[in-house]
Amino acid sequence: MGTLVIATKNKGKYLELKKMLGDISFTLLSLEAFPHIEIRETGASFDENALIKARVTAKETGLPALADDSGLEVDALKGEPGIFTARYAGEHATDEDNIKKLLERLKNVPFDKRQARFMCSLALAFPDGKIFLEHGILEGFITLKPCGIEGFGYDPVFFVPDLGRTLSEISVDEKNRISHRAKALEKMKKHLYML
Numbered sequence: 001m002g003t004l005v006i007a008t009k010n011k012g013k014y015l016e017l018k019k020m021l022g023d024i025s026f027t028l029l030s031l032e033a034f035p036h037i038e039i040r041e042t043g044a045s046f047d048e049n050a051l052i053k054a055r056v057t058a059k060e061t062g063l064p065a066l067a068d069d070s071g072l073e074v075d076a077l078k079g080e081p082g083i084f085t086a087r088y089a090g091e092h093a094t095d096e097d098n099i100k101k102l103l104e105r106l107k108n109v110p111f112d113k114r115q116a117r118f119m120c121s122l123a124l125a126f127p128d129g130k131i132f133l134e135h136g137i138l139e140g141f142i143t144l145k146p147c148g149i150e151g152f153g154y155d156p157v158f159f160v161p162d163l164g165r166t167l168s169e170i171s172v173d174e175k176n177r178i179s180h181r182a183k184a185l186e187k188m189k190k191h192l193y194m195l
């Protein structure tokens with residue numbers, strides 16, 4: 001049985017990916033198993049950052065690595081926070097800090113003008129240098145206030161019109177059927193046979 005490193009320090013992401021990969025028989029590790037690996041997200045796009053995270057992890061561990069770089073693009077904010085989604089309210093910002101800043105920046109924007117999307121770039125890198133990149137997008141709206149307790153990050157303020165609920169008002173299994181990450185992973189599965 002092979003081993004795959006999920007190159008993330010984000011517990012929410014790791015749990016979602018682990019659940020979605022549940023039917024595939026290999027051992028999963030997260031970056032917590034490799035505390036010495038330090039990755040600087042210096043890319044100018046989701047793609048570049050996903051490639052950096054996957055490449056560095058595969059090189060440092062000698063194992064195949066799957067990295068997710070994701071974030072939120074809000075039309076009324078000209079695509080902000082984009083690649084700065086995790087550090088929107090500062091380098092060590094919590095999810096609550098980031099949500100607070102986002103709602104503050106949108107305070108004069110009515111609900112129907114709050115279109116936004118979650119973007120996900122997923123990279124799979126092998127120690128021999130082989131690399132694959134896939135994408136997923138989830139369209140929605142930013143709510144006027146947080147709703148729900150499930151999920152992580154900006155889930156409480158991300159409303160999905162088809163469901164009539166935020167991502168924090170649905171279960172992780174429901175989120176894993178529709179999310180940006182789920183769409184990217186579905187496309188990536190065809191490359192996982194190499195593990």
Ligand SMILES: O=c1[nH]c(=O)c2ncn([C@@H]3O[C@H](COP(=O)(O)OP(=O)(O)OP(=O)(O)O)[C@@H](O)[C@H]3O)c2[nH]1
Pocket residue numbers: 007008009010013041068069070071072085086087118151152153154155156158167179181
């Ligand atoms: O509500 C959310 N539901 C999601 O499904 C989701 N996916 C991503 N994000 C947010 O986008 C940024 C990613 O930044 P990111 O890709 O650099 O990840 P990260 O720094 O948290 O961990 P790592 O994987 O880099 O170690 C972080 O602020 C995440 O909270 C989400 N928020």
Ligand SMILES: [Mg+2]
Pocket residue numbers: 041086
């Ligand atoms: Mg990050």
